[in-house]
Amino acid sequence: MLTELLRKSIHLSGLILPVIYFFLDKSTMLIFVGILTGIAIAVELVKWFSPSFGGFFLQIFAPMLRSHERRGAMTGATYYIISAFLCILLFRKTLAVVCIFFMVLGDLAAALVGKKWGRTKLLGTKSLEGSAACFVVCSSMALI
Template sequence: MASSSFLDEVLRKGFHLMSVAIVLVYAFFGKEVVLQFMTLYLVSILIIEHLRLDFGFKLPLVNYLFRQKERKAVAGYVYFTLGAIVAVSVFSKNVAYAAILMTTFGDMSAALVGKRFGRIRIFRGGKSLEGCVAEFIVDLLIGYVFLSNLSIALIMAFVATLVETSFEKIDDNLAIPVFSGFVAELILIVTH
Protein backbone atom coordinates (compact mmCIF):
# COMPACT_ATOMS: atom_id res chain seq x y z
CA MET A 1 0.00 0.00 0.00
CA ALA A 2 1.29 3.46 -0.86
CA SER A 3 2.24 5.80 1.95
CA SER A 4 0.14 8.90 2.56
CA SER A 5 3.06 11.14 1.54
CA PHE A 6 3.19 9.33 -1.82
CA LEU A 7 -0.59 9.71 -2.27
CA ASP A 8 -0.36 13.39 -1.29
CA GLU A 9 2.39 13.80 -3.88
CA VAL A 10 0.20 12.17 -6.56
CA LEU A 11 -2.66 14.56 -5.73
CA ARG A 12 -0.31 17.56 -5.53
CA LYS A 13 1.19 16.77 -8.93
CA GLY A 14 -2.30 16.25 -10.36
CA PHE A 15 -2.85 20.00 -10.19
CA HIS A 16 0.03 20.44 -12.61
CA LEU A 17 -1.96 18.64 -15.30
CA MET A 18 -3.37 22.04 -16.19
CA SER A 19 -0.33 22.23 -18.44
CA VAL A 20 -2.12 19.92 -20.85
CA ALA A 21 -4.97 22.47 -21.04
CA ILE A 22 -2.45 25.23 -21.75
CA VAL A 23 -0.90 23.26 -24.60
CA LEU A 24 -4.32 22.34 -26.04
CA VAL A 25 -5.66 25.90 -25.88
CA TYR A 26 -2.45 27.14 -27.51
CA ALA A 27 -2.64 24.46 -30.24
CA PHE A 28 -6.30 25.02 -31.09
CA PHE A 29 -6.85 28.71 -30.39
CA GLY A 30 -3.41 30.31 -30.69
CA LYS A 31 -0.98 32.33 -28.67
CA GLU A 32 -3.17 35.35 -27.96
CA VAL A 33 -6.06 33.27 -26.59
CA VAL A 34 -3.83 31.10 -24.40
CA LEU A 35 -2.09 34.18 -22.99
CA GLN A 36 -5.48 35.75 -22.17
CA PHE A 37 -6.58 32.46 -20.58
CA MET A 38 -3.40 32.23 -18.48
CA THR A 39 -3.55 35.89 -17.48
CA LEU A 40 -7.14 35.47 -16.26
CA TYR A 41 -6.07 32.35 -14.39
CA LEU A 42 -3.08 34.21 -12.88
CA VAL A 43 -5.29 37.07 -11.68
CA SER A 44 -7.70 34.54 -10.13
CA ILE A 45 -5.01 32.59 -8.28
CA LEU A 46 -3.30 35.77 -7.08
CA ILE A 47 -6.62 36.82 -5.52
CA ILE A 48 -6.89 33.38 -3.92
CA GLU A 49 -3.30 33.61 -2.66
CA HIS A 50 -4.02 37.09 -1.25
CA LEU A 51 -7.05 35.77 0.63
CA ARG A 52 -5.15 32.70 1.79
CA LEU A 53 -1.94 34.43 2.90
CA ASP A 54 -3.24 37.79 4.11
CA PHE A 55 -6.58 36.71 5.61
CA GLY A 56 -6.06 33.04 6.47
CA PHE A 57 -8.64 31.75 3.97
CA LYS A 58 -8.45 27.95 3.77
CA LEU A 59 -8.98 26.44 0.34
CA PRO A 60 -11.56 23.65 0.70
CA LEU A 61 -10.25 20.17 -0.14
CA VAL A 62 -6.79 21.36 -1.24
CA ASN A 63 -5.36 23.29 1.69
CA TYR A 64 -3.75 20.17 3.16
CA LEU A 65 -1.87 19.54 -0.11
CA PHE A 66 0.30 22.63 0.27
CA ARG A 67 3.88 21.83 1.16
CA GLN A 68 5.08 23.14 4.50
CA LYS A 69 7.02 25.97 2.83
CA GLU A 70 3.89 26.97 0.86
CA ARG A 71 1.63 27.32 3.89
CA LYS A 72 2.90 30.85 4.56
CA ALA A 73 4.30 31.71 1.11
CA VAL A 74 3.15 31.86 -2.48
CA ALA A 75 2.29 28.37 -3.72
CA GLY A 76 3.91 26.57 -6.64
CA TYR A 77 0.94 26.92 -8.99
CA VAL A 78 1.55 30.68 -9.15
CA TYR A 79 5.16 30.11 -10.21
CA PHE A 80 4.05 27.46 -12.69
CA THR A 81 1.61 29.89 -14.28
CA LEU A 82 4.30 32.59 -14.51
CA GLY A 83 6.72 30.11 -16.09
CA ALA A 84 4.10 29.02 -18.62
CA ILE A 85 3.33 32.65 -19.50
CA VAL A 86 7.04 33.31 -20.10
CA ALA A 87 7.35 30.16 -22.22
CA VAL A 88 4.36 31.01 -24.42
CA SER A 89 5.29 34.69 -24.69
CA VAL A 90 8.97 34.30 -25.53
CA PHE A 91 9.65 30.90 -27.07
CA SER A 92 8.57 29.31 -30.33
CA LYS A 93 5.48 27.14 -30.10
CA ASN A 94 7.16 23.72 -29.91
CA VAL A 95 9.79 24.90 -27.44
CA ALA A 96 7.01 26.36 -25.27
CA TYR A 97 5.06 23.09 -25.43
CA ALA A 98 8.14 21.08 -24.45
CA ALA A 99 9.18 23.46 -21.65
CA ILE A 100 5.69 23.53 -20.11
CA LEU A 101 5.18 19.77 -20.33
CA MET A 102 8.67 19.07 -18.96
CA THR A 103 7.77 21.20 -15.96
CA THR A 104 4.73 19.04 -15.35
CA PHE A 105 5.63 15.52 -16.38
CA GLY A 106 9.37 15.62 -15.74
CA ASP A 107 8.89 17.10 -12.29
CA MET A 108 6.01 14.69 -11.62
CA SER A 109 8.06 11.64 -12.59
CA ALA A 110 11.01 12.81 -10.47
CA ALA A 111 8.80 13.32 -7.43
CA LEU A 112 6.79 10.12 -7.74
CA VAL A 113 9.68 7.81 -8.67
CA GLY A 114 11.89 9.49 -6.06
CA LYS A 115 9.29 9.09 -3.30
CA ARG A 116 8.48 5.52 -4.24
CA PHE A 117 11.83 4.06 -5.33
CA GLY A 118 14.46 6.64 -4.38
CA ARG A 119 17.36 5.16 -2.44
CA ILE A 120 20.45 7.05 -3.56
CA ARG A 121 20.33 10.65 -2.33
CA ILE A 122 22.12 13.39 -4.25
CA PHE A 123 22.47 17.13 -3.77
CA ARG A 124 21.53 18.97 -0.60
CA GLY A 125 17.75 18.85 -1.09
CA GLY A 126 17.54 15.11 -0.60
CA LYS A 127 16.62 14.43 -4.23
CA SER A 128 17.15 10.86 -5.37
CA LEU A 129 19.21 9.63 -8.28
CA GLU A 130 16.29 7.42 -9.31
CA GLY A 131 13.95 10.42 -9.47
CA CYS A 132 16.50 12.41 -11.50
CA VAL A 133 16.90 9.59 -14.01
CA ALA A 134 13.12 9.26 -14.34
CA GLU A 135 12.79 12.98 -14.93
CA PHE A 136 15.57 13.04 -17.51
CA ILE A 137 14.01 10.18 -19.49
CA VAL A 138 10.55 11.77 -19.47
CA ASP A 139 11.97 15.19 -20.37
CA LEU A 140 14.01 13.66 -23.19
CA LEU A 141 10.93 11.98 -24.65
CA ILE A 142 8.90 15.20 -24.42
CA GLY A 143 11.70 17.22 -26.00
CA TYR A 144 12.11 14.78 -28.84
CA VAL A 145 8.36 14.53 -29.53
CA PHE A 146 8.02 18.30 -29.90
CA LEU A 147 11.39 19.25 -31.39
CA SER A 148 12.26 16.15 -33.46
CA ASN A 149 15.92 16.85 -32.72
CA LEU A 150 17.72 14.46 -30.38
CA SER A 151 20.60 16.85 -29.63
CA ILE A 152 18.33 19.71 -28.58
CA ALA A 153 16.04 17.33 -26.69
CA LEU A 154 19.06 15.94 -24.77
CA ILE A 155 20.31 19.40 -23.81
CA MET A 156 16.84 20.66 -22.90
CA ALA A 157 16.18 17.53 -20.78
CA PHE A 158 19.55 17.88 -19.07
CA VAL A 159 18.89 21.54 -18.21
CA ALA A 160 15.36 20.81 -16.94
CA THR A 161 16.63 17.94 -14.78
CA LEU A 162 19.57 19.95 -13.44
CA VAL A 163 17.30 22.88 -12.54
CA GLU A 164 14.73 20.65 -10.84
CA THR A 165 17.42 18.83 -8.92
CA SER A 166 19.70 21.65 -7.86
CA PHE A 167 17.49 24.72 -7.36
CA GLU A 168 16.39 24.99 -3.75
CA LYS A 169 15.41 28.61 -3.14
CA ILE A 170 13.95 29.40 -6.57
CA ASP A 171 10.73 27.56 -7.36
CA ASP A 172 11.35 24.95 -10.06
CA ASN A 173 7.89 25.54 -11.53
CA LEU A 174 9.20 28.89 -12.74
CA ALA A 175 12.83 27.94 -13.35
CA ILE A 176 12.35 24.75 -15.41
CA PRO A 177 10.35 26.27 -18.29
CA VAL A 178 12.42 29.45 -18.33
CA PHE A 179 15.86 27.80 -18.35
CA SER A 180 15.07 24.74 -20.47
CA GLY A 181 13.10 26.80 -22.98
CA PHE A 182 15.78 29.49 -23.12
CA VAL A 183 18.54 26.98 -23.88
CA ALA A 184 16.48 25.20 -26.56
CA GLU A 185 15.45 28.48 -28.19
CA LEU A 186 19.03 29.74 -28.15
CA ILE A 187 20.28 26.56 -29.84
CA LEU A 188 17.56 26.84 -32.49
CA ILE A 189 18.48 30.47 -33.19
CA VAL A 190 22.21 29.74 -33.38
CA THR A 191 21.86 26.65 -35.57
CA HIS A 192 19.34 28.05 -38.07
Protein backbone atom coordinates in the same frame (compact mmCIF):
# COMPACT_ATOMS: atom_id res chain seq x y z
CA MET B 1 2.60 8.29 -1.68
CA LEU B 2 -1.20 8.56 -2.04
CA THR B 3 -1.01 12.31 -1.38
CA GLU B 4 1.72 12.61 -4.02
CA LEU B 5 -0.45 10.73 -6.53
CA LEU B 6 -3.37 13.07 -5.77
CA ARG B 7 -1.10 16.10 -6.22
CA LYS B 8 0.27 14.77 -9.47
CA SER B 9 -3.13 13.79 -10.87
CA ILE B 10 -4.16 17.39 -10.36
CA HIS B 11 -0.81 18.53 -11.74
CA LEU B 12 -1.49 16.48 -14.89
CA SER B 13 -4.50 18.70 -15.48
CA GLY B 14 -1.88 21.32 -16.34
CA LEU B 15 -1.53 19.55 -19.68
CA ILE B 16 -4.80 21.21 -20.67
CA LEU B 17 -2.98 24.52 -21.28
CA PRO B 18 -0.75 23.30 -24.12
CA VAL B 19 -3.73 21.47 -25.61
CA ILE B 20 -5.79 24.68 -25.53
CA TYR B 21 -2.84 26.61 -26.97
CA PHE B 22 -2.85 24.27 -29.95
CA PHE B 23 -6.22 25.81 -30.94
CA LEU B 24 -5.59 29.46 -30.00
CA ASP B 25 -3.25 32.14 -31.27
CA LYS B 26 -0.51 33.52 -29.03
CA SER B 27 -2.31 36.77 -28.15
CA THR B 28 -5.50 35.03 -27.07
CA MET B 29 -3.55 32.45 -25.08
CA LEU B 30 -1.54 35.18 -23.34
CA ILE B 31 -4.75 36.91 -22.29
CA PHE B 32 -6.28 33.64 -21.06
CA VAL B 33 -3.20 32.47 -19.14
CA GLY B 34 -2.49 36.03 -18.01
CA ILE B 35 -5.92 36.15 -16.35
CA LEU B 36 -5.27 32.77 -14.69
CA THR B 37 -1.87 34.03 -13.52
CA GLY B 38 -3.44 37.16 -12.08
CA ILE B 39 -6.04 35.10 -10.24
CA ALA B 40 -3.38 32.74 -8.84
CA ILE B 41 -1.22 35.63 -7.62
CA ALA B 42 -4.26 37.38 -6.13
CA VAL B 43 -5.22 34.21 -4.24
CA GLU B 44 -1.66 33.94 -2.89
CA LEU B 45 -1.68 37.57 -1.73
CA VAL B 46 -5.10 37.31 -0.10
CA LYS B 47 -4.03 34.04 1.53
CA TRP B 48 -0.95 35.75 3.01
CA PHE B 49 -2.69 38.92 4.18
CA SER B 50 -6.06 37.55 5.32
CA PRO B 51 -5.83 34.96 8.09
CA SER B 52 -9.48 34.02 7.63
CA PHE B 53 -9.05 33.41 3.91
CA GLY B 54 -5.77 31.59 4.58
CA GLY B 55 -7.61 29.28 6.98
CA PHE B 56 -10.40 28.73 4.48
CA PHE B 57 -7.83 27.97 1.77
CA LEU B 58 -6.14 25.42 4.03
CA GLN B 59 -9.43 23.71 4.88
CA ILE B 60 -10.05 23.09 1.20
CA PHE B 61 -6.56 22.38 -0.14
CA ALA B 62 -4.51 21.09 2.83
CA PRO B 63 -4.53 17.45 1.67
CA MET B 64 -2.90 18.48 -1.61
CA LEU B 65 -0.36 20.95 -0.20
CA ARG B 66 3.21 20.22 0.78
CA SER B 67 4.19 21.13 4.33
CA HIS B 68 5.98 24.34 3.27
CA GLU B 69 2.90 25.39 1.28
CA ARG B 70 0.74 24.84 4.37
CA ARG B 71 3.08 27.16 6.26
CA GLY B 72 2.52 29.97 3.76
CA ALA B 73 4.87 29.35 0.83
CA MET B 74 3.54 29.96 -2.65
CA THR B 75 1.83 26.87 -4.06
CA GLY B 76 3.19 24.75 -6.88
CA ALA B 77 0.07 25.62 -8.90
CA THR B 78 1.00 29.30 -8.80
CA TYR B 79 4.57 28.55 -9.87
CA TYR B 80 3.16 26.42 -12.68
CA ILE B 81 0.81 29.06 -14.06
CA ILE B 82 3.49 31.77 -13.88
CA SER B 83 5.93 29.46 -15.67
CA ALA B 84 3.37 28.58 -18.35
CA PHE B 85 2.65 32.28 -18.89
CA LEU B 86 6.37 33.02 -19.29
CA CYS B 87 6.80 30.11 -21.73
CA ILE B 88 3.94 31.40 -23.87
CA LEU B 89 5.21 34.98 -23.65
CA LEU B 90 8.85 34.25 -24.47
CA PHE B 91 8.76 31.35 -26.94
CA ARG B 92 7.08 30.52 -30.23
CA LYS B 93 4.06 28.26 -29.92
CA THR B 94 5.73 24.89 -30.59
CA LEU B 95 8.56 25.53 -28.14
CA ALA B 96 6.19 26.85 -25.46
CA VAL B 97 4.00 23.75 -25.77
CA VAL B 98 7.03 21.46 -25.48
CA CYS B 99 8.34 23.41 -22.47
CA ILE B 100 5.02 23.12 -20.65
CA PHE B 101 4.86 19.38 -21.40
CA PHE B 102 8.43 19.04 -20.06
CA MET B 103 7.48 20.99 -16.94
CA VAL B 104 4.40 18.89 -16.17
CA LEU B 105 5.61 15.42 -17.12
CA GLY B 106 9.22 15.93 -15.99
CA ASP B 107 8.07 17.17 -12.60
CA LEU B 108 5.63 14.28 -12.32
CA ALA B 109 8.40 11.74 -12.96
CA ALA B 110 10.82 13.52 -10.63
CA ALA B 111 8.33 13.66 -7.78
CA LEU B 112 7.12 10.08 -8.03
CA VAL B 113 10.59 8.56 -8.44
CA GLY B 114 12.17 10.92 -5.93
CA LYS B 115 9.54 10.19 -3.27
CA LYS B 116 9.72 6.43 -3.79
CA TRP B 117 13.42 5.79 -4.51
CA GLY B 118 15.19 9.08 -3.89
CA ARG B 119 18.20 8.47 -1.65
CA THR B 120 21.00 10.70 -2.96
CA LYS B 121 20.17 14.28 -1.96
CA LEU B 122 21.22 17.11 -4.26
CA LEU B 123 19.59 20.39 -3.23
CA GLY B 124 17.52 20.44 -0.09
CA THR B 125 14.91 17.75 -0.60
CA LYS B 126 15.65 17.11 -4.28
CA SER B 127 17.19 13.75 -5.15
CA LEU B 128 19.52 12.52 -7.86
CA GLU B 129 17.07 9.73 -8.65
CA GLY B 130 14.15 12.12 -9.10
CA SER B 131 16.26 14.48 -11.20
CA ALA B 132 17.40 11.56 -13.36
CA ALA B 133 13.76 10.55 -13.89
CA CYS B 134 12.93 14.09 -15.00
CA PHE B 135 15.89 14.03 -17.39
CA VAL B 136 14.89 10.67 -18.87
CA VAL B 137 11.25 11.69 -19.38
CA CYS B 138 12.12 15.06 -20.92
CA SER B 139 14.84 13.56 -23.12
CA SER B 140 12.44 10.87 -24.31
CA MET B 141 9.83 13.49 -25.19
CA ALA B 142 12.47 15.52 -27.03
CA LEU B 143 13.26 12.52 -29.22
CA ILE B 144 9.63 12.14 -30.29
